[in-house]
Amino acid sequence: MLLALGELAGATAAVKTTGRFGRLLPQTGALIALASMVAYGLQAGSRESDLTLLAMTVPVVLLGFGLGMVGGPLADMSLAKVPHEKAGSASGLFNTAMHPGIALGTALTALVLFSATGGSPDGWSTAMRSPVSWWVGGTLPVMWILILCLPKQANSQVD
Template identity: 65%
Template sequence: MGIQDNAIGFGLGMVSGPLADMSLAGVPHQDAGAASGLFNTAMHLGIALGTALTAPVFFTTTDGSPDPGLNRAALIDVLWWVGGLLALLWALMFCLPRHANNRTD
């Protein structure tokens, strides 16, 4: 596992928990299950789309070459792009409101 993998895992961990908390904080208790399911579905859809959009970048960079050196370099480039986007999302997270209004039903 390289430093890029660790950075991406760290970035996902830093964003996922607070995002879930803020997204679901204002949901009434009777709708919490549906909201949680929708949130998890959206997260999985984002992961699938991220993977689907990263693969063409990788294969366009390698041009289908079986050269291991070229494939390794393309993978590192793609991981840096993904890490950069995660860092951007992390920075944008600070633009979100500090406290969500909690409802008591």
């Protein structure tokens, strides 16, 4: 729930300011998410037995906020240079491509998680200190680089 609230706040902020900041906004979101993953990993590593929801609130909310800043303007920026007459098809293709991407990302993250914990619910702290945090954190710099492929502004529509 905390992640979702952070993501809602990040997406709302991003949608309202994308026109002014363009792709710099989702890149900043990726960096915020990366910083929160580092904070999450450090807290999980230093507080093995007394890791509480309250202690993890700030990193989890910031992770959601950063991911919301990436996801909020992503469709507008990805489709910015599509001609108006092809916008419907491009939007459908974009939305269709998002589903396998989300499914693949979730499956790979679950694979890393369950291989780290051996399927045991007792291994969450260990998993969050090592491969899972590194897996999720490692994808964020890749995301930052890929955002450079997007148009600088979301409103640079070709007519």
